[in-house]
Amino acid sequence: MLKKERQAYILHQLNLHNKVLSSGLCEAINVSEDTIRRDLQELADSGKIIKVHGGALSLSFSDFNLHNNNVYGKDEKQVIARKAIGLIKENMVVLTSGGTTINELARSLPRELKATFISGSIPAILEYSNHPNIDVIVIGDKISKNSRITIGADAIAKIRSLKVDLCILGINAIDIKHGVTDCDWDVAQLKKVMIDSSQNVVALAISEKIDTYQPIHICPLQNIDYLITELNPDDERLSAYKKMGIQLI
Amino acid sequence: MLKKERQAYILHQLNLHNKVLSSGLCEAINVSEDTIRRDLQELADSGKIIKVHGGALSLSFSDFNLHNNNVYGKDEKQVIARKAIGLIKENMVVLTSGGTTINELARSLPRELKATFISGSIPAILEYSNHPNIDVIVIGDKISKNSRITIGADAIAKIRSLKVDLCILGINAIDIKHGVTDCDWDVAQLKKVMIDSSQNVVALAISEKIDTYQPIHICPLQNIDYLITELNPDDERLSAYKKMGIQLI
DNA sequence: GAAATTCCTGCAAAAACCTGCTGAAAAAAG
DNA sequence: CTTTTTTCAGCAGGTTTTTGCAGGAATTTC
Structure with missing residues (x-):
C-alpha cells in the first residue's frame, strides 16, 4: 500500500470514527507501528489531524461547530x-x-x-x-x-x-x-x-x-x-x- | 507499444483501480521502469494523475480537505x-x-x-x-x-x-x-x-x-x-x- | 512509584527516483 | 530517396525516500 493511500485511509477512518489508534491502524494496514507514527506525524504537521498519545483525533473533534459532529443521534x-x-x-x-x-x-x-x-x-x-x-x-x-x-x-x-x-x-x-x-x-x-x-x-x-x-x-x-x-x-x-x-x- | 498507447493504458488502469504501481506497469507493458516513470511524470505534469512514490493515484484521490485549503494560487x-x-x-x-x-x-x-x-x-x-x-x-x-x-x-x-x-x-x-x-x-x-x-x-x-x-x-x-x-x-x-x-x- | 505502552532518534537496507548519455526509430527537410 | 533533426526507450551512476529495527526517553496507567 502506497504512502498516500495509507494516509487517505487514515483520514477516512478518522472522518468516520473521529479517532484512530496507532495499534489498530498498523494492524489493519499491516505495516510497522513506526510507519503509522510517521504518517500520523505528517498529517498532524500539515494540520489535517490532531495527534495524541496512542493515536489521533479528527479536527472536527475540537471545533465541535462543524457540520457532521452535531448531528442528532x-x-x-x-x-x-x-x-x-x-x-x-x-x-x-x-x-x-x-x-x-x-x-x-x-x-x-x-x-x-x-x-x-x-x-x-x-x-x-x-x-x-x-x-x-x-x-x-x-x-x-x-x-x-x-x-x-x-x-x-x-x-x-x-x-x-x-x-x-x-x-x-x-x-x-x-x-x-x-x-x-x-x-x-x-x-x-x-x-x-x-x-x-x-x-x-x-x-x-x-x-x-x-x-x-x-x-x-x-x-x-x-x-x-x-x-x-x-x-x-x-x-x-x-x-x-x-x-x-x-x-x- | 507506442507512447500514447501506453499512457492511455495507464489512464485506463487508473480509472479502473484508482492506483497503479510503477513496478506493476512495467511488468504489464514490458518496458523499463524509467519509461513508466517518464510517462507518469508527463501525465502528472498535465494534471491527469497524481504521482506518488512508487506509482500514481487517480485524481479522485485528492481529498476535498486538501481541496479547500491549499488551492494553488x-x-x-x-x-x-x-x-x-x-x-x-x-x-x-x-x-x-x-x-x-x-x-x-x-x-x-x-x-x-x-x-x-x-x-x-x-x-x-x-x-x-x-x-x-x-x-x-x-x-x-x-x-x-x-x-x-x-x-x-x-x-x-x-x-x-x-x-x-x-x-x-x-x-x-x-x-x-x-x-x-x-x-x-x-x-x-x-x-x-x-x-x-x-x-x-x-x-x-x-x-x-x-x-x-x-x-x-x-x-x-x-x-x-x-x-x-x-x-x-x-x-x-x-x-x-x-x-x-x-x-x- | 513501577510496569507497560508509546514515542523519538539514529541507522541501515531496499526500493524508487533523477540526470545525463547512447543508440535506435520516427519525422521532417532537402 | 537520402540526410538531418527530433523524439524515444533503455542504461549506468548517484541521490533520495521509505521502511523497519534497536535502544533509550517519555508518558500513561494501575
Whole structure:
C-alpha cells in the first residue's frame, strides 16, 4: 500500500470514527507501528489531524461547530448506515433521498464498493463523489434550502424515467395506520416517485420515529420492503411491522 | 507499444483501480521502469494523475480537505473572485462552470446578494446553497470524477434550454490565436453550450494561463465579453486582448 | 512509584527516483 | 530517396525516500 493511500485511509477512518489508534491502524494496514507514527506525524504537521498519545483525533473533534459532529443521534445513524450497506451489492444502481441518516450512509460506504448512486441531495452527492469506485448521477433542479435536495418538476420527471435496483429513503415518520409520512410537501412528492421507480425500497429510521406520523402521506407500508433501525430486528417495538410483511434488519 | 498507447493504458488502469504501481506497469507493458516513470511524470505534469512514490493515484484521490485549503494560487483567485462579483447585479441569473476560481467566487459572494445561480459543479453548488439569498439550480447528470461537475447529454440539453444574463467561466487557457481552450473534452463541450446560452460571458483566469493554449477549442475571443485576471487591467500583458474588444477588469 | 505502552532518534537496507548519455526509430527537410 | 533533426526507450551512476529495527526517553496507567 502506497504512502498516500495509507494516509487517505487514515483520514477516512478518522472522518468516520473521529479517532484512530496507532495499534489498530498498523494492524489493519499491516505495516510497522513506526510507519503509522510517521504518517500520523505528517498529517498532524500539515494540520489535517490532531495527534495524541496512542493515536489521533479528527479536527472536527475540537471545533465541535462543524457540520457532521452535531448531528442528532449520530451513533444510531451510523449503526443504521452499516446495516443498510449490507443490502448494496456490487454494480447495483441505487437511488437515495436526503437526510442526515443518508449522509452517514454515504460517508460509511466501503472504498472497494462499486455501484451507481443517484441522488438529488447535495451533501450526499458530495460524499458519494469522494468515493473512488462509485458512479454518481445527480438529479438536477432547484435546491430547497431546508432540505438541501433538488426539488421540482424536472427532478420528478427524471426520477420517473428511471428503474433502479434499490431505493434507500431516510424517513421522517412511520406508523402502522398511516404508513410512511413526512412534513415537507416537496420532499414527499419526490419520495413517492422514488418508490415507484425502484425494485426494492429500504426505509431508514431511528427508533424514535417509529410509530409517529406527519401530515403528508408518502406511501402505505406495503410499499416498503426493508425497515432498518438501530434496534435489534427482534425488538418488540418493531413486531407490528414484521407482521405487515416488512423485513427488519 | 507506442507512447500514447501506453499512457492511455495507464489512464485506463487508473480509472479502473484508482492506483497503479510503477513496478506493476512495467511488468504489464514490458518496458523499463524509467519509461513508466517518464510517462507518469508527463501525465502528472498535465494534471491527469497524481504521482506518488512508487506509482500514481487517480485524481479522485485528492481529498476535498486538501481541496479547500491549499488551492494553488489562492490569493490571486480571491482577487479575481472579488472583481467578478462586481458584475453580478441584483436578481440576475448566472450560469457558472467549475474550477477552483469559481469555488472562490462562490465562497466570497456577499450575504445580501439576491440572485439565481445555475451550475453543475458540486463544490460550487455547495457554497451557493449556504448563502441565504441565493436560489440555486442544479444541472443534473453524471459526475465526472476529475472535474467534479456533471457532464453528459442531459446536462448539455438542459443548459441549451436556458438563456441567462451572465455566464462566468473559470478557464484553463486563453491566447490570441486559439481563443479559449481546454484539456478536457467533456468540460469543453459544456462550456461551449454555456457560452451560447448567455447574454454576457465572463472569463476568469489567473495570469499564468494567459497566452497559453490546450488541445481542445472552446470559443474564439469574440465570444468573451469580460476577462478578469488578478492583474491590473492596464497591464501590458493584457493589451492584446483589449485590442480584440474584450473588456478587462 | 513501577510496569507497560508509546514515542523519538539514529541507522541501515531496499526500493524508487533523477540526470545525463547512447543508440535506435520516427519525422521532417532537402 | 537520402540526410538531418527530433523524439524515444533503455542504461549506468548517484541521490533520495521509505521502511523497519534497536535502544533509550517519555508518558500513561494501575
